Amino acid sequence: MPSSQRQKDVCDLLDADHKAVKKMFKDFDALCESRARNAPQMRLDLAREICIELTVHAQVEEELFYPALRDAIKETDLIAEAEVEHQTAKDLIAQIQAAETADEAFDAKVKVLGEYIDHHVKEERNEIFPKARAARKLDLVALRDEVAERKQELMDEQLAVA
Template identity: 70%
Template sequence: MPTTRAPADACTLLDADHRKVKAMFKDYEALTKSRAASAAQKKRDLANEICMELTIHAQIEEEIFYPALREAIKDTDLLDEAEVEHAGAKDLIAQIQAAAEVDDMFDAKVTVLGEYIDHHVKEERNEIFVKARAARKLDLVGMRDLLTARKEELMGEMAVA
């Protein structure tokens, strides 16, 4: 008997971002073990890519997903915590982007950013997405399209910058 899967929704899109960035953090960790002369530049490039992905992801959540969820659910404490986590991640992202050298402190900042993101992802997957999908007032499939369009717009802006 075939099973029908729910259509991809906003949570599916956001979780795809989570998986992509998790893989990038794993790649970064592998680079920290490399002694190759090119490793520092590769780490810088990958860290910049991670920062861009996370910046765009946080922005689409803050502009579209979280406000819609605030309107649809009663318990918004999780959303408050998520926004505080975003602020902490943004601070680390700024430190990583401003770093003059790719040294042990740079590696530590990228590692801690990855740990922040792991924690944030667990809360989104296990609590926020569950509440979003249970909220009858939310059109998560329609929201996915809004998130995708905004994400593409932001990626275009960052590519030009």
């Protein structure tokens, strides 16, 4: 079925997150070029927003998407690799969130995180999502609803402490 006729599934939902975060990283890069007086604070704020988005995204993948996928496909090495990539991203996220100023090292960490996420997204799009969509015993539309609900809960929690 062409993608315009099939119902949106969990892969579409997760990929929408990917696209939103990619735009945020582009906005961050533009702020790095900005000479505005408030650019450093704007970079700090945007980086924290990126970190919240990525934290929530990674958590719903780890709690719901990856376990469902692990039960439905044979090649689970891709999932293990994705989980390791998440952990490395979380380490960088923690460093970014702990920063008090947007200096050169801070900007470098955010840029490296962006490159890292870009690599991770390509693997999900090109390898994991096609395998998920080919798995017969996986209801990706029901999983989309479950992920969307959990994502909203986690986002509410993040915003309550931010």
